[in-house]
Amino acid sequence: MTFKKTQTGCAIAAATLTMAGALVSPQALAHSKAERIAEATSSKVDALEAQLQAMQAELNSLRAAQGAPSADAQKVQELDEWMQQVKSAPVKAQDHHDNTIFFRGGFAHSDQARNGVSIQSDVVPVGAQDQSDTDAWYIGAGFDFGLTDDVWGMMDNTQVLAELMFEYKEFGGHVQGNAIAQDPTGLVAAGTPRSVTVNQLTITAAPKIKFMKDSPLRPWIIPIGLGLHVISPPSESITVLNPGLMFGGGADYRLWKDIFIGVDARYHLTGGASDGVNTDGYTAGGYIGIGF
Known part of the structure; x- marks a missing residue:
């Protein structure tokens, strides 16, 4: 009688542990998958942010290059200004010769x-x-x-x-x-x-x-x-x-x-x-x- 009771108690305990394991395992698995997804999403965000920062730096570099023209561009601009001055200057007619x-x-x-x-x-x-x-x-x-x-x-x-x-x-x-x-x-x-x-x-x-x-x-x-x-x-x-x-x-x-x-x-x-x-x-x- 006592032996049966003992077997019955063991069976109940095993069933209880089995059900607890069944309940705990899906939650643990679900929690582990969520963490992996969050980590992957965070990595993608970080990569996207790095790309945006690189694009912003390149855009700033292009703007700086346009704001400060190169030496050749400055020479071309000075030559253009000189030509405009020459064109706008009054033409002096030479009506005699030196010889x-x-x-x-x-x-x-x-x-x-x-x-x-x-x-x-x-x-x-x-x-x-x-x-x-x-x-x-x-x-x-x-x-x-x-x-x-x-x-x-x-x-x-x-x-x-x-x-x-x-x-x-x-x-x-x-x-x-x-x-x-x-x-x-x-x-x-x-x-x-x-x-x-x-x-x-x-x-x-x-x-x-x-x-x-x-x-x-x-x-x-x-x-x-x-x-x-x-x-x-x-x-x-x-x-x-x-x-x-x-x-x-x-x-x-x-x-x-x-x-x-x-x-x-x-x-x-x-x-x-x-x-x-x-x-x-x-x-x-x-x-x-x-x-x-």
């Missing part, structure tokens, strides 16, 4: 009366010999070549030009030649000495400084230049060439476009007589120029 050709003429004076081998004779009294006049007329021409508009950056509106010029001076066309100096045997007996043309050809090269570039009236100076004088008749020693220096100044006025008129004065200095012939003197006159 010019000019033609001169006027009065010349020599510091000493000219003589020469065809005129002068050391054995004939001075009063019996003819001499040329100290005054003369001259004609000439030349070129101006523009070198700089501002004296190489030192003076605004001040040009420097290179001038190359020649001029012909005539001091007398019918000066009586000295018969003894020319032909002491034939012409003296016949009494027909030849007449002599006393003239001079001068070639000069000099820098010319021209002021007031944009003005129709423009003064200029030649601080110093080189002159070569070819004389006729030759000196008593048959010298025909006499070098020297030249100084000058003047002004011109633009009449219309590339045509202008002007006046000038120049002094030629040779440092004294060359074999008895002195070519020191000055010229004063006018000129007409054409730009090209």
